[in-house]
Amino acid sequence: MNQSDIQIIDAFLFLYVVLIARSREIKWYQATLISLFGFLLAGTPFGYPVWALFQAIGTFFPG
DSSP: OOHHHHHHHHHHHHHHHHHHHHTTSSOHHHHHHHHHHHHHHHTOTTHHHHHHHHHHHHTTSOO
């Protein structure tokens, strides 16, 4: 599986999450977190800014 295959699968999963959120089965913030973790785990180029965002949010928590 190459990078373009992963991006196509990730785009499909993103569409799936959007459709679930529109049906009101999950809340919008849950759909956002699912999408961000999907990009992070898929290893797409968008995963790097997502990881930076998680690190920036993590600096507010002690420990």
